[in-house]
Structure formats: C-alpha cells, structure tokens
Amino acid sequence: xxxxxxxxxxxxxxxxxxxxxxxxxxxxxxxxxxxxxxxxxxxxxxxxxxxxxxxxxxxxxxxxxxxxxxxxxxxxxxxxxxxxxxxxxxxxxxxxxxxxxxxxxxxxxxxxxxxxxxxxxxxxxxxxxxxxxxxxxxxxxxxxxxxxxxxxxxxxxxxxxxxxxxxxxxxxxxxxxxxxxxxxxxxxx
Amino acid sequence: xxxxxxxxxxxxxxxxxxxxxxxxxxxxxxxxxxxxxxxxxxxxxxxxxxxxxxxxxxxxxxxxxxxxxxxxxxxxxxxxxxxxxxxxxxxxxxxxxxxxxxxxxxxxxxxxxxxxxxxxxxxxxxxxxxxxxxxxxxxxxxxxxxxxxxxxxxxxxxxxxxxxxxxxxxxxxxxxxxxxxxxxxxxxxxxxxxxxxxxxxxxxxxxxxxxxxxxxxxxxxxxxxxxxxxxxxxxxxxxxxxxxxxxxxxxxxxxxxxxxxxxxxxxxxxxxxxxxxxxxxxxxxxxxxxxxxxxxxxxxxxxxxxxxxxxxxxxxxxxxxxxxxxxxxxxxxxxxxxxxxxxxxxxxxxxxxxxxxxxxxxxxxxxxxxxxxxxxxxxxxxxxxxxxxxxxxxxxxxxxxxxxxxxxxxxxxxxxxxxxxxxxxxxxxx
Numbered sequence: 001x002x003x004x005x006x007x008x009x010x011x012x013x014x015x016x017x018x019x020x021x022x023x024x025x026x027x028x029x030x031x032x033x034x035x036x037x038x039x040x041x042x043x044x045x046x047x048x049x050x051x052x053x054x055x056x057x058x059x060x061x062x063x064x065x066x067x068x069x070x071x072x073x074x075x076x077x078x079x080x081x082x083x084x085x086x087x088x089x090x091x092x093x094x095x096x097x098x099x100x101x102x103x104x105x106x107x108x109x110x111x112x113x114x115x116x117x118x119x120x121x122x123x124x125x126x127x128x129x130x131x132x133x134x135x136x137x138x139x140x141x142x143x144x145x146x147x148x149x150x151x152x153x154x155x156x157x158x159x160x161x162x163x164x165x166x167x168x169x170x171x172x173x174x175x176x177x178x179x180x181x182x183x184x185x186x187x188x189x
Numbered sequence: 190x191x192x193x194x195x196x197x198x199x200x201x202x203x204x205x206x207x208x209x210x211x212x213x214x215x216x217x218x219x220x221x222x223x224x225x226x227x228x229x230x231x232x233x234x235x236x237x238x239x240x241x242x243x244x245x246x247x248x249x250x251x252x253x254x255x256x257x258x259x260x261x262x263x264x265x266x267x268x269x270x271x272x273x274x275x276x277x278x279x280x281x282x283x284x285x286x287x288x289x290x291x292x293x294x295x296x297x298x299x300x301x302x303x304x305x306x307x308x309x310x311x312x313x314x315x316x317x318x319x320x321x322x323x324x325x326x327x328x329x330x331x332x333x334x335x336x337x338x339x340x341x342x343x344x345x346x347x348x349x350x351x352x353x354x355x356x357x358x359x360x361x362x363x364x365x366x367x368x369x370x371x372x373x374x375x376x377x378x379x380x381x382x383x384x385x386x387x388x389x390x391x392x393x394x395x396x397x398x399x400x401x402x403x404x405x406x407x408x409x410x411x412x413x414x415x416x417x418x419x420x421x422x423x424x425x426x427x428x429x430x431x432x433x434x435x436x437x438x439x440x441x442x443x444x445x446x447x448x449x450x451x452x453x454x455x456x457x458x459x460x461x462x463x464x465x466x467x468x469x470x471x472x473x474x475x476x477x478x479x480x481x482x483x484x485x486x487x488x489x490x491x492x493x494x495x496x497x498x499x500x501x502x503x504x505x506x507x508x509x510x511x512x513x514x515x516x517x518x519x520x521x522x523x524x525x526x527x528x529x530x531x532x533x534x535x536x537x538x539x540x541x542x543x544x545x546x547x548x549x550x551x552x553x554x555x556x557x558x559x560x561x562x563x564x565x566x567x568x569x570x571x572x573x574x575x576x577x578x579x580x581x582x583x584x585x586x587x588x589x590x591x592x593x594x595x596x597x598x599x600x601x602x603x604x605x606x607x608x609x610x611x612x613x614x615x616x617x618x619x
Contacts, residue, residue, distance in 0.1 A: 019434040022323050026316055029296065033316075036299050039306035043235050052535040062284070062392050074227040078216030114223040121228075142216055152233035155284060158291045158311070159379035161396075168535030169510060173305065180232045 042173035044160045045181050048146035050170035053131035053138065057147055060165040061129075067154040068129035068147050068162065070107070070122050073183055077144035079117035085137035085145045086110055086120055102132055124150065143183065151179050241310040244283060248317055248333065251275060255332035255597070256325050263443055263608065265599035271332035272341055280335030285391035289314045289329065290336070290424040291382045293366070294373035301374040318424070322431035326439055330418060330428065331597035337418050339387050340410040341598060347457030348412050350419075355459055356575060358420040363571050364564075366423035368505070371560035375553060377509040386417060414457035418596065429593040439590050439597050442607045446587035453588070455604040460594035464585045476580040483577040491569035498565020499558055506557035515550030518543050 046057075046068065057068035081094055086108050091100040096110055107126035111119045122145075129147060137145040163171035174181065218227075251271065258267040279288065287295075287308070292315035299307040307315075318329035330337045350358075365381075372380050382388075389400035409416045418425050441452045441461065452461060506512045510532075517533050520526045522543060529537075536546065590601070602608050 015434055019323065019436070022431055022434055023320075026320055026323070030312070030316055033296070033299065033307055033309075033312040036306045037309055037312070039304075041238070041308045042305065050535070050539065052531065052538060054531045054535075062388075062395060064394060071230050073230050075218060077218065079219050080216060113225050114221060117219050117221065117225075119225075119228075140215075150233060151235040154235070155286065156235065157286050157382070158295065159382040164378065164383065167531035168538075170535075176235050179235050182230060182232070 041176040043149070043151060043156050043176045043179045044154060044163060044171060045149050045174040045179060046147050047170045047172060047181050048143075048148070048183055050168050051131075051134070051147055052168045052170070053135035053147070054167055055130050055132075056165045056167070057162050058128045058130040060162045062155065062157060062161050063153065065153075066129040066162070067149055067151075069124050069127045069150045069153075070129065070131070070134055070145050071148045071182070072120055072122050073144045073146070074119070075144075076142050076183060077120065078142050079113060079119060080141065081116045081118060083110075083118065083120060083137075084140040085133035102136060104128070104130060104132065108133060120145075146183065148180055148182070241287075241308065244279075244287070245310050245313040245317075247278060248289075248314060251278075251333040252317060252321050252329060255328040256321065259328050259331060259439060259597045259599060260325065260437065263599070263602050265602055268332050268597070268599040269341075272338040275333050276335045276338035276342070278335075279333070280339070280387070280391040281393075285335060285385065285388050286382070287311050287314055288336070288385075289318050289334065290422060291379060291385070293423055293427075294369060294379045294381055297370050297373035298376065302376055319427060319431050322428045322435060324436050326432045326435045326437065326592060326595060326597055327425075327428050328597045330425070331599070334418075335391065336385070336387050336422070337415060337596065339390065340406065340415040340417060343407050343410045344414050344457055345411050347414050349454070350413060350459060352459060355419065359426075360568075360572065360575075361420050362422060362426050364568055365421060366426050367564035367567050369423050371505070371557070371564050372508060375506075375509060375556050375560060377506075377553075380508075381423060415596065419458065419594075432595070433593050435592060438592050439595050441588055441590060441601045442605045443602075443611045444607055447607065448587055449606060450588075451606060452601045452604040455601040456590075456595075457600065458594055458596060458598075460591045460596070461601060462585055462589050462591050464587055465582065472582075476582065480577055480580040483573060483580065486576070487570070487573040490573040491566045494569030494572065495562045495566035498561040498563070498568065500561070501565075502557040502561025503554070505561065506554045509550075509553050509557075511546070512550045512553050515546050518546060 058066050061067050084102070086102060087094065087100050088102045093100060098106060101108070103126075105126045105128055107123045107128070109121040109123055111121070113119050131147055133145050134147055137143055160171060251274070254271055255268065258264050258271060279285065287310055292307075292311040295307040295311040296315055298305050318333070321328055332338075369379075369381050372378050384399065384402070386399065386403035386406045389395040389403050406417050413419075441455075448464070453463065455461060507516065514532050514536055517526075517530060518536060521529060521533055
C-alpha cells in the first residue's frame with residue numbers, strides 16, 4: 001500500500017491508541033459497575049397479589065421440580081374445617097382421604113388443632129407449585145396459601161424461564177436482602 | 190358453624206356476586222383456646238454469594254491456565270483437558286449460568302434500567318475475558334467457554350468455509366449482538382439466554398425447540414468448526430475486536446517459520462493466513478479507488494440499514510410483554526377477538542385502565558423505534574467498514590494466525606515440525 005515508507009509506524013500508532021482505548025473502556029465499565037453495584041444483587045420472586053395462579057410455575061422452571069412452591073401464611077389462615085385449598089369441591093367427606101384432596105401430589109398436611117380448627121401445612125418435598133390450592137384459597141378463603149420462589153432451590157437464572165412465561169407479570173427481581181414477598185397481616189404484600 | 194359460613198359465601202358466589210375483591214380475610218383467624226401459636230412461614234435464604242465468588246475465581250484461574258497452556262506449554266492436549274473441565278464445571282455443574290456471553294445483557298440492563306444492578310460475578314464474567322483478549326487474545330474461547338468446548342469436542346471432519354462466506358455469515362453475529370442489546374435495554378428479554386443452544390444439554394432438559402437447535406449446532410459442528418462461536422456468538426464479536434489489538438498473538442511455530450506449508454490446512458476455523466504475493470501497482474490504485482467508493486457509500490448504507498431496522502422495530506417490540514398485552518387488550522376491547530387470555534384476564538384483575546397500558550406500550554414502542562434506527566445504522570456501519578476492509582492488504586512473509594479469528598485451540602501446534610523439534614530438544618535437555 002501507500003505506506004511503503006514507514007507502514008509499520010502508522011499502523012502501530014493506531015493499534016497502540018486503540019489498545020489503550022480498549023483498556024480504558026474496560027476500566028470505565030468496571031468503574032461504572034462498581035458505582036452501580038452498591039444497589040445490591042437481586043433475586044426472582046413472585047408478587048402474590050399479582051399472581052393469577054395460572055399454573056405456569058409448575059411447567060416452566062428449568063429445574064425438573066419447580067423452585068416455586070406454595071407457602072402457608074398461618075397468621076391469615078382461617079383454619080377452616082372445610083378448606084377449599086385442601087379439599088376438592090363437594091368432597092365426599094371432610095377428612096384426609098386421598099379422594100377428597102385437591103392437591104394432585106398430596107402435599108398439604110391437615111392436622112387437628114382444636115374444634116373446629118385445622119392447621120394446614122405444605123410438605124415442600126411434594127409440592128410442585130401448580131397453584132391449584134392457591135386459586136381455591138384465594139377465591140373461597142383468606143388467600144393464606146400463595147406461591148413463592150423458594151431460594152434454597154432457585155438457581156437465580158439470568159433470565160428466569162418462569163418469568164418469561166408468566167402471563168400476569170407477577171415475577172420480578174427483588175433485592176436479595178428481602179428475597180420474599182409475603183402477604184402482610186392485612187393480606188397485602 | 191364455620192362450615193355454614195362457607196356454604197353461605199359459596200351461595201353468594203354462585204349467585205354471581207364477585208367476591209374476589211373481598212376474598213381476603215373472609216374468615217378472621219380464630220382465637221385459639223388451647224394456647225396454639227401461629228407457626229412462622231419459613232423463608233430459606235438465597236444461596237450465599239460465596240458460591241458466585243468461587244465461580245469468578247474459577248473463571249480467573251481457568252483463563253490463566255488457558256493462557257499458560259497456549260503460550261508456555263503450547264499443548265493442545267492440555268487445552269483440550271481444560272476445555273472438558275470448563276464444560277463440566279461452567280456447563281454441567283453450574284448449569285451454564287452465569288456465562289460471559291449472557292453477561293452482555295446484564296451490563297446493558299444496568300445502563301438502561303436505573304433500578305437494576307449487575308451482579309459482581311456477571312461483571313467479572315464480562316470484563317475478564319475481554320481484558321485477557323486485550324493482552325493474549327481469545328484464550329477464553331480456547332479453554333474456558335463451555336459453549337465453545339461443546340462444539341470443539343464434536344469437530345471431527347472439518348470442512349473449510351470460504352473466507353468471503355465466513356465474513357457474510359458473521360454478519361449474523363453482529364446483528365445478534367445489536368438485537369440482544371436492544372432487547373435487554375428495553376427490558377424485554379434476555380434473548381441470548383433464551384436461545385442459548387446448549388443450555389438444554391447443561392441442564393439435561395428444557396425447552397424442546399432449544400434442545401433441537403442445540404442438536405443441530407452439534408451436528409453442523411461435526412463438519413463446520415464451532416458454528417455458534419463463529420457465526421452467532423455476540424461475545425465473539427467483542428472478543429475479536431479486542432483480540433485484534435492484543436499484545437501477544439498465538440504463533441503456529443514455537444520459534445521460527447520454515448515455510449513448510451504443513452500447517453496450511455491445520456486450522457478448522459480459517460484462522461491461518463497464508464503468506465501474500467507481492468501486489469503490483471495496478472492493484473494498489475484499484476484498491477484505493479474502491480476504498481474511496483466504499484467510504485462514500487458508508488452514509489448511504491447507514492441510512493438505509495437504519496431505516497430497515499426501524500421497519501423491523503414494530504415487530505421486535507412485540508417481544509415485550511407490555512406491548513403484547515396492550516395489543517391483545519386493544520383487540521379484545523375492539524371486539525376483534527372473542528376469547529381472553531391468561532394475560533388479559535390478569536390485567537383486568539389489576540384494575541388498571543386500558544389507556545394507561547396503551548400509553549406505557551406506546552412509550553416502549555418509541556424506545557424500540559429508536560433502538561431499531563440505532564441498531565440498523567450500526568449494522569450499516571459494520572457492513573460498510575467490512576467492505577472497506579476488503580480493499581486493505583497486509584503483507585505477510587510467512588504463515589500467521591489471524592488474531593481476530595484464532596480461538597487459541599492449539600490444533601496447529603501439532604502440525605508444525607518446529608514444535609516437535611523443540612519438544613525433542615527440551616526432552617533431551619532434561
């Protein structure tokens with residue numbers, strides 16, 4: 001090419017300049033990240049007041065068994081004998097018979113407290129996050145059963161597959177310091 | 190008694206009265222007489238950050254090891270072993286997340302979303318490979334990237350891709366990078382993660398379409414070396430530019446080139462450049478004219494391509510949930526469709542007005558229009574500069590690696606007779 005006289009020098013100068021620019025660019029990005037990172041890390045969580053219990057949480061998690069599970073907020077539970085989260089509609093009997101249970105995996109445990117109250121616990125190993133009980137509890141009950149991402153299981157994927165499939169926009173990134181969105185005493189998160 | 194309340198409430202509901210709004214606290218928590226206390230709802234904490242720092246440390250160690258194996262040991266076998274380790278650790282063990290390619294999106298979202306901060310690990314995964322590239326080239330691709338490892342391991346019958354075709358196909362990666370930045374900046378989706386072809390293998394399950402795409406990449410990868418790295422990977426675009434400037438470059442020979450031509454076909458990625466013939470004066474003048482023409486063409490290319498990007502932005506905007514929802518609500522309200530979707534039902538449950546939703550969607554569409562112009566214009570610039578670069582000639586007296594394309598896999602070492610001679614000398618020295 002034209003730079004027959006001292007081709008190396010011009011190109012070298014350009015290259016050195018670009019190299020320094022690249023390094024400065026990376027440094028700038030690093031500094032920017034450093035400033036921004038004071039906001040802290042985030043994790044995925046479900047806003048229970050937006051969730052419509054569509055059942056996608058059971059299907060779309062990258063884990064074979066979803067990281068989303070149902071939780072029971074005891075302080076707003078009615079401890080009903082006829083719990084629609086626990087029992088199928090029009091149950092034959094109000095007991096723990098499998099044919100009477102709404103949960104497909106039998107993940108809700110019913111224990112007698114005192115007449116006429118029963119405590120309902122979620123057995124997390126069995127819960128698949130299908131939200132059947134959540135829906136029934138929200139419609140007929142107090143809404144004390146709702147879905148939450150369980151962070152002992154969640155991989156905290158860069159893009160949550162369930163969030164991408166969530167129709168209601170209930171999935172959001174929340175600060176890792178407050179990783180759960182439990183409903184308050186008034187039933188609101 | 191409680192049972193009768195329930196039945197009464199049910200009756201109201203059946204009568205068509207919406208009780209959903211009043212669903213909360215229909216049954217006040219009972220006053221227990223037996224001294225029962227409410228158990229607490231368990232809230233297991235997220236995995237400690239320590240594991241992520243281990244990942245970042247592993248990345249640094251693997252990068253250092255890849256660099257050492259490439260430059261000091263010059264051992265293809267070592268690089269291959271590191272590659273397998275990377276696929277096992279960053280791929281199968283850590284389920285392919287976080288990865289350096291996807292970290293581009295975290296960084297973009299941090300810039301454009303004031304409520305989001307990139308995790309330190311993601312920042313390290315983005316910065317370290319590029320910083321290494323600035324000094325020693327793409328050693329990240331060689332032995333650290335699990336996606337690269339998956340493809341490198343299946344490359345059994347390499348075929349040569351013509352240089353011009355390689356350049357054209359690589360435009361897809363440029364476009365993918367631009368699109369990924371637009372989608373991340375608008376908060377629509379992390380498309381790089383969504384369409385990561387090997388995530389299904391790393392997680393041993395997942396979306397069937399993605400697994401099929403991954404299988405296709407592996408099948409093609411038997412013949413075409415690292416098809417994802419070369420023609421799709423958005424990070425490779427950045428790494429290429431940084432690697433061009435790198436202080437050191439991978440050399441085929443450990444000491445000097447004897448122009449034996451044995452390495453000529455050694456590189457399955459087309460990264461070995463043959464020595465050039467002396468170009469005559471006529472070529473030079475022709476090339477200079479062509480360069481001028483391409484540079485004059487540049488503004489036109491940018492404008493046309495930007496306009497095309499703007500044209501595509503309307504469709505691209507529908508990737509965003511809000512825009513899709515607004516379209517759906519509009520159609521439902523206008524009576525164009527009769528059925529509702531989960532999303533539209535959920536929206537109506539929130540009590541927000543449709544107008545507020547439409548306004549938000551319009552704003553996002555506006556962002557996409559701007560993004561379309563910018564991404565399109567950027568692509569025009571890339572095409573123009575690529576055309577201009579075809580007129581530039583570099584003289585080479587011997588076989589050299591193309592700094593940008595070389596992924597430092599170490600295959601060519603074995604082809605160089607000097608490598609074997611030097612190894613033999615070393616052995617005898619010991």
